[in-house]
Amino acid sequence: MVLLAEVVATSREVAATRSRKAKTTAIADLLGRLDPEEVRPTTALLAGELPGGRAGVGWSTLSSLSADPAPEPTLTIAEVGTAIDAVRAISGSGSTQRRAAELTALLGRATADEQQFLVRLFGGELRQGALEGVVVEAIATAAGVPADAVRRAFMLSGRLPATAEAALRGGEPALAEFGLEVGRPVRPMLASPADDLGSALAGAVTVEYKLDGARIQVHRDEDEVHVYTRTLREITRSVPELVELVRGLDCRSVVLDGETLALDDGGRPRPFQETMSRFGSQDPRDLLLHPYFFDCLHLDGTDLVDRPLRDRLDALAKVAPQHRVPAVLTPSAEQAAALFDEALAAGHEGVVVKDLDSGYAAGRRGRAWRKVKPAHTLDLVVLAAEWGHGRRSGYLSNLHLGARDPDGGPPIMVGKTFKGLTDELLAWQTEEFQRRETHRDDWTVHLAPDLVVEIELDGVQTSPRYPGGVALRFARVLRYRPDKDAASADTIEAVRALLPGG
Known part of the structure; x- marks a missing residue:
């Protein structure tokens, strides 16, 4: 039986080191001590997630809580899971x-360290997307299986706790049981x-x-x-025109x-925010969405994720040729430039x-897919914002921006911008940031690190000046990316790659 205190101690150990190997070892050691029923909730906690998903608790509620800490750790993982389920089940008037x-009752049973962990957990402050990669490697280490087998099972299941349970229960054969499920x-x-485009055109490619x-x-x-969206959120009820189109294939x-x-x-894309506004609405009004597909992962009982892209594109051409994203197969340099x-x-x-x-390798930014844009852009995490001056008095303006730490640490600050x-x-961010705030001082409101903004630079x-040893030049906000989470933000390596000669 594992206590919450052991998870808290492991989380602290992981946060205290920049070594990916040390993080992996610490998490693997804890996973190896778990009883079978503890694997799922503990894996979620180690990844900074609430077991079972969000519980509908905002920072305003969390900041108002007060309970004397317990003198000794007694809370078990099972008891924490039960308490989280109880909070999640509350609804209706007076919820x-x-x-x-x-x-408050849960915090009253927790030590001071456990209280801090639980408040950050409920507030989403522990949810560092990059930590997923470290936990995947730790699962592989604890179970004695190849990391690629864990990654593939996670890709297909979409659930890290279920993947961990399978790996620790049945090893590689259990992981292999995960398949694509329509x-x-x-x-x-x-x-x-x-x-640039030229450097990306090596080998047989499609553009x-x-x-x-x-x-x-x-x-x-x-x-x-x-x-589903990029973050696997279901939006079926909000996009009836897409449902009908796919149903007609x-x-x-x-x-x-x-x-x-x-x-x-005129057939040109409307602003990104207008497209995203449909994802939270059940009334399409006059704003219709048009789909453009670029991959086919399954067709008529045949899974294609392990097939080469050329085969998947053949399947796409068979089932939805009129909805294929514009592309050129095996183009010359001139044809690629023209596209x-x-x-x-x-x-x-x-x-x-x-x-x-x-093949289709989910969640990994390798060299199989390369994006080429005319201007430098980065998807960064908003860490904080400063109150404005002059015309911007009363508004949260100057953004503190962080890049993802690929070794599972908190985002690494790389600059500020108010442009x-x-x-x-x-107006929107002043209201939204205060709903997401973790703490503030006289000039700055600090946020849970889960809001992604696209920056042009x-x-x-x-x-x-900044911990990553790099700073953005002439950064300006393009748009917020509600379709992305912190796991989708660009890494500090991607930022450093933009250095002259990098």
């Missing part, structure tokens, strides 16, 4: 007060930045538009259709990866160059 009472979202494959839209994954089994079952966006009357110019002229971001021999913020964005320079 805020009843959640606060339940949380109706269960797959963690998406990601593209890494390329310096396709990089659309200024939102990532979607659609699953169909006969007449049943599900639509000539197939029995299919899983498609792609993007969707709203177009204006790049065409994409920009149509109002899109650039192109993605993809290796035709590559590119419209009056509308200033002229480059990067070395600087001792």
